Amino acid sequence: MIGTRKFAAVLASALLLNGCKVGPNYKRPMVVTPDQYRGVAPDLPGQPTAQPFAEMQWETVFQDETLRALIREALINNYDMLIAASRILQAQAVVGITRANQLPNVSGSGGVDYQRNAFALNGPTVDSLGISLNYIVDFWGKYRRATEGARAQLLATTYGRDVVQTTLISNIAISYFALRQFDDQLDFSQRNVAADNDIVLINTVKYTGGDSAITDVYQADLLLQQAQAQVISAQQSIAQTENQISILLGRNPGPIARGMALVDQPHLATVPTGLPSALLERRPDVRQSEELLVAANANVGVAKAAYFPQISLTGQFGAASTALTSFLQGPATVWSLGGEVLQPLYAGGAITSAYKLAWAQRNESELTYKQTALNAFGDVANSLVGYNQARLFRMKIEEQTNTYQETARLANVRFSGGVTSFLEVLVTQQQFFTSELALAAAWNTEMQNYVQLYQALGGGWQP
Template identity: 35%
Template sequence: MTMLKIRNLVSLLLAAGVLSACSLAPTYERPAAPIAGAFPAEPVPVATATGISADSGWREFFQDQRLQALIEGALANNRDLRTAALRIEEARAQYNIVAADLLPNFNAALAGSRGRTAAAVSPLGASAVTTSYQVGLNLAAFELDFFGRVRSLNEAALSQFLATEEARRSVQISLVAEVAKAYLAERAFAEQQELAQRTLNARETAYKLAQQRFEVGASSALDLRQNEVLVQTARAAFATLTRQRAQSVNALTLLVGRPLGELPPAQTLSAQNIVAELPAGLPSDLLVRRPDIRASEQRLMASNANIGAARAAFFPRISLTAGIGSASSELGDLFEAGTRTWSFVPQLALPIFDAGRNRANLSLAEVRNNLAVNDYERTIQVAFREVADALVARGAIDEQIDAQRRVLEAQADRLKLSELRYQNGVASSLDVLDAQRELFSAQQSLIQARLLRLTNAVDLYRSLGGGLSETAAR
């Protein structure tokens, strides 16, 4: 008899699960992307393009072994990435909590009670002491989800979990890009610092010669002061670059999450091979590979499911409570014949008057869904602009580097000619000093232009959703 009742109860619960398959959530449709069908064209020949995709590994893109070691350290120790990973665990636990409501929860219970009844209220006119023991299997209030309320809440929790997972991927991509940019900035400051050191040494030597010439009357005090100005200018530049380089190392240490320690030798900016070409008019649908866009869409799907839960609140809520077991006044007789007990308590709750609470909850869910749609469209627009800006800047930066290189060559020739004219008495020392100053400025500007070109490539790689994989030939 007991097994028959258990089978009947299980069959009833399975039937309830089949009947609860309907949902009142709106059919989800991905909003149309509010952007152009292709990125702006850029002056890069398609025939020479190698291409980048979201499947490109960061090792494949960043081939500097020192930079690879820094990225490895950041992925293992960065606190922001750890926080994002813990957020995933939090969202997974919340999803499991909600998902548990889809299945019935059974509890085994053992209870005992002992009490005395006063003679004044006893039907026998005498006091009595009663004892009872109960053991059984109970089904807590299990909601028969006819209108999909629990299922919609479960779908919303799942989408929130997936959104959190995509957010972690987005943090990882951003972290790889930020480590690369911080490393490149440190390398640029290092090259500029070395240049400033060489310039300072050369100008100090020139100043000593000018001082000797002044002491013997071969030059004026004006020439001496001009040389001193150049020395102090180079000294100030060296001090500034020393500070900036130290701060960039501190920023890199924060990103990596631990002291930098021993690392492979560093490469110069000109040796960094991270400038990959892309074909013009890259289709904008590649943006769906970006984790931040996928996370935004998952949040949109969650808000869509919440509408279904809010709609289901207008309909009756049916729940079941049941139990089967044994009861006896003696503990040793719990499983004897005639002690079997069972209970079956269906309950229906029909909302009649709630002062507009359910309608307000539905309006709230719909407004939040509209906000999620707007956030999804905004995320796509921002992503499109990031890629478009990086593509548009590529040609201009190449022109800037070429022009700056020509400026450097012209300034170097100018200095040579000025020194020859000064030695022959045709030009004054002011021409030489001005040529030295302009050459130093041109050298610094070329380093900055090379850094800009490399950071533009990093920005493009990040904006296309790269950086997740570690695949590359080692």
């Protein structure tokens, strides 16, 4: 029992030695943040209590229930999401493996030794049972730094999944809005085909009666062919976009359900962006990059610890006896305790090179972090400008479309009063349909920029 107490005392002392960690402690690098995002709308409400756009749940940002259902399905079944979740499990296992290096390695053993020879036919049989321990004292913090790095890698992997989620939500929404535009394009193109077909018939009759040239017929037929080509193009775009969304959902290619029309999609006219300084905490890619920097910083400590001696303790405690009746009695117990110090003397410069490599990788990670943060500010600025300008452009196209619609209405009134021909009615209708195509495209551009702004601000990953 005295030996056991000595053994426990030595082990406890070794554990208390785990107090220092070589290598630099992590400190977040200085990043210059703008006072205000470039491109913030001048009519943006200056209410400090307004909830930032990125803090809104994606279910609040997208209010089309069909789109919501598609996003929910994708978050469950999308293979990129499943792969990202698998990587998190792998990173968790690495943390467990790395952390285990900080603990003693304990193993048990047992055996029976038969001794027989020509001179001792009835030699003794020795039964033995014991526990052995091997413990590397983490005096320099090598394994604690390694665990610190593994945990940072785990967090980086988790933020990586959040990046996948925000990208997936963005891709689903953008593809869905594009699909609704192609639906409008198909509808308007089919109506255009009907109007162009009537124009061809009227010009053919006029040419037959000698009231117009054959070039008028050819020109009308050319417009009809263009409208028919637009129908084919819209049908192709619809099928390909449905296939794209299906793949994002983890399905085989197939049809996609529709909800609100593009022009009916609710969205904010002005977006509360929040403070630029908050973007470093809100963007998952920025946080992922920072955790990779934390891991690289910890690896410097791991590399530096290689310069110092490695202290290891070994111990055994057990019993050995030729009789089971005295197996656990005092005289039968055996124990041993030993220590070892291993100091590297010459490694051909490998230790120094590994240390320099760790520092270089750490410095690269810091530069990558700063670049990621800078790109994030640029993404927000570009998305703000894109959304605000797309909204203004859509409003102008909307005014233009309203003018074409009124022109077509007046042409109908004039035709009903016998003032003009039906050809003028068809031409103004054709112009109106073409303007509607442009308006659908403008709506799609506005909604896509809306989604991109939400992603740029770091929205879509919060639980």
